[in-house]
Amino acid sequence: MKRIGLFIVNLLLITHTLQAQHPISGIIQEAETGLPIGNVQITSPGSAIGTTSNADGSFLLTTDKNNIHLTFHHLSYKTLSRYIVLHSQEMDLGIIQLEKLPVNLDEINITGGMVTESNSPITISTLTGKEIQTQLGDQPLPLLMNSIPGIYSTRTGGGSGDAELSIRGFNQQNIGILLNGIPIGSVENGLVYWNNWLGLSHAIAEIQVQKGPGVSNAAINSVGGSLNIVTSNPKETPDYSLSYRVTSFGNQEISFSANSGIMENGWNVAFYGSYLHGDGYIDATNVSAWSYFLTLNKQLNAKNKLTITLLGTPEIHGQRTLKLSDQEHR
Known part of the structure; x- marks a missing residue:
């Protein structure tokens, strides 16, 4: 069995x-x-x-x-x-x-070059566009950075937009200044003439300051640190604004901004323009400056996006680099 x-x-x-x-x-x-x-x-x-x-x-x-x-x-x-x-x-x-997977790179990582604070070993500080609009006033852009520890900025020449910036003792010749991740300093000495960027503050989405040497895709003079200015992208919905600003010493500025939103043809257009004029806060520091910022973009397809940006600040301003003499002071 x-x-x-x-x-x-x-x-x-x-x-x-x-x-x-x-x-x-x-x-x-x-x-x-x-x-x-x-x-x-x-x-x-x-x-x-x-x-x-x-x-x-x-x-x-x-x-x-x-x-x-x-x-x-x-x-x-x-x-x-x-x-x-x-x-x-x-x-x-x-x-x-x-079939291969497409490798899509985020546009703000390429053109903006921003660093995530929580994941970065580098000492960084960030100023938002709202902070810039409410705190800058008639000052040159670098003076807004004085609120960040380790940064010193001051007016030079006494004129509108004239300023210099230092990070932990390093002057602008040893600081990388970038616009959307692209160096804008002089090719001769790395300096930035801030009066050429008078109207840029209206188009700024964010400013990020890195202290000390960092990593960059471009060969720049960033021994002391770097400052990356990121401009605003066109908005998805239409938006328009008009503003007027006057200082206690008589400088006046009128600015206009317009966003088309995404149009039927797929294009998205944004424009910022301003006009600044006045006698300045001391004699011989008068200013007359136009500024414009135009950006157009279109999503061509799932993989490609076209962005065109034009900006400039044609201006005339006076400087007073010497102190008043005793006779003039009297």
């Missing part, structure tokens, strides 16, 4: 072993180049069946099912799903092609 029982058990085991085991093989290649792809994960959802392709793209797995759903997954390629009906003991799927 025991022998009969053992015989039945062995027969069942042999039957289970001999149950149809279907080898499935194939070669995985890149769709564009035809090159083999290794380390592709081949799995069947809801089961423990799976394998990985070899360096030459080949793979082999077995299943006891007549129908099977396979997925081919790789980090650099689009995931492919195949439903396979097995008509024979062995099945060769032949060449399986995977």
